[in-house]
Amino acid sequence: MVQAKAWILRHQFVGFPKASDFEMKLEELPDPKDGARFVLIHRAYSRARMKEGDVMIGRQVAKVIVSKNPAFSVGSYVVANCGWRSFVLSDGTELTPIVSDWPKDIPLSFALGAIGMPGLTALYGLEEICQLKAGETLLVNAAAGAVGSVVGQIGKIKGCRVVGCAGSDAKVAYLKELGFDQAFNYKTVGSLEEALREASAEGYDCYFENVGGEFSSAVMPQMKPFGRIAVCGSISLYNDTVPQTGPYIHAHMIFKQLKMEGFLCHRWSYKNEESLRRLLAWVTEGKLRCQEHITQGFENMPAAFMGMLQGDNIGKAVVQV
Numbered sequence: 001m002v003q004a005k006a007w008i009l010r011h012q013f014v015g016f017p018k019a020s021d022f023e024m025k026l027e028e029l030p031d032p033k034d035g036a037r038f039v040l041i042h043r044a045y046s047r048a049r050m051k052e053g054d055v056m057i058g059r060q061v062a063k064v065i066v067s068k069n070p071a072f073s074v075g076s077y078v079v080a081n082c083g084w085r086s087f088v089l090s091d092g093t094e095l096t097p098i099v100s101d102w103p104k105d106i107p108l109s110f111a112l113g114a115i116g117m118p119g120l121t122a123l124y125g126l127e128e129i130c131q132l133k134a135g136e137t138l139l140v141n142a143a144a145g146a147v148g149s150v151v152g153q154i155g156k157i158k159g160c161r162v163v164g165c166a167g168s169d170a171k172v173a174y175l176k177e178l179g180f181d182q183a184f185n186y187k188t189v190g191s192l193e194e195a196l197r198e199a200s201a202e203g204y205d206c207y208f209e210n211v212g213g214e215f216s217s218a219v220m221p222q223m224k225p226f227g228r229i230a231v232c233g234s235i236s237l238y239n240d241t242v243p244q245t246g247p248y249i250h251a252h253m254i255f256k257q258l259k260m261e262g263f264l265c266h267r268w269s270y271k272n273e274e275s276l277r278r279l280l281a282w283v284t285e286g287k288l289r290c291q292e293h294i295t296q297g298f299e300n301m302p303a304a305f306m307g308m309l310q311g312d313n314i315g316k317a318v319v320q321v
């Protein structure tokens with residue numbers, strides 16, 4: 001028997017999540033039986049949200065420590081979509097092997113960030129939704145985070161002018177280090193509209209939307225005709241107890257003939273293998289830089305999650321167990 005820990009959503013979040021909304025439980029896992037197709041894994045990193053009574057959703061980089069499944073050899077690493085757990089028994093359906101030629105000098109935890117789901121989200125939002133072209137001007141918010149920092153760097157790889165905004169001066173300095181052409185702290189600018197205009201007087205061809213709400217309302221009038229908006233997330237709305245309302249965007253959408261489309265990264269999962277190879281190659285070539293905000297200890301998962309929601313992280317927020 002193995003004793004595993006799991007974080008459960010005790011109470012549905014009302015407004016910003018609280019420590020008392022989470023509960024840690026112990027689970028007894030049976031030993032895998034001969035002939036059964038089970039994998040026992042450990043070493044969790046993760047973050048997410050969901051409904052009461054369930055184990056918190058999240059992905060981990062995990063090591064296979066016992067296996068009766070020939071597809072997952074003992075000692076190999078996988079990305080596991082198994083929630084906030086310290087160990088798990090899996091039939092393999094939620095596991096994606098990390099490629100055996102993963103370079104030794106690249107941390108495996110990047111498989112949760114730039115060379116994982118957030119990197120894929122950035123790539124698909126830009127290529128499939130925005131259809132970003134060289135020479136265009138791209139705007140991204142939450143730009144110093146897991147998805148946003150990759151969005152901006154892919155924008156530069158593709159020969160675009162990139163504007164990013166983030167919530168601290170340290171984050172703005174980081175964006176400049178990454179090669180963003182313009183960056184500003186949305187919390188300290190006097191006027192968001194003016195800051196957006198100063199960053200790109202001629203407006204924006206593409207807008208990679210991570211934040212929503214008021215920020216989005218300020219961007220719409222500054223989109224260029226036939227601009228494209230990839231609606232990836234709306235983090236400024238997730239903790240609302242009362243839904244935010246307008247200004248409404250219809251006039252800008254119509255008269256500028258904008259295209260706006262929401263997406264979930266798994267829509268293109270059939271391309272993931274090739275896409276992860278591209279992201280890995282950019283990292284290896286030094287074209288795509290990754291930073292992590294690492295919290296130590298499984299017991300600190302809720303704190304890390306709440307910290308991410310309030311902007312503590314530069315780069316991908318991970319928990320090392």
Ligand SMILES: NC(=O)C1=CN([C@@H]2O[C@H](COP(=O)(O)OP(=O)(O)OC[C@H]3O[C@@H](n4cnc5c(N)ncnc54)[C@H](OP(=O)(O)O)[C@@H]3O)[C@@H](O)[C@H]2O)C=CC1
Binds near residue numbers: 118266
């Ligand atoms: N569609 C899809 O398939 C996917 C969508 N997403 C979405 O992408 C977005 C980014 O996710 P991810 O990269 O993991 O997270 P990040 O690493 O970017 O962390 C979240 C960041 O959001 C910013 N933020 C928090 N609250 C606000 C607010 N009220 N207004 C503006 N910014 C805020 C903070 O940065 P700052 O200091 O700059 O405010 C914080 O660091 C999220 O909206 C997420 O839901 C993520 C993965 C897949």
Ligand SMILES: C/C=C/C(C)=O
Binds near residue numbers: 232233234265
């Ligand atoms: C897959 C993740 C989705 C969001 C909106 O965060």
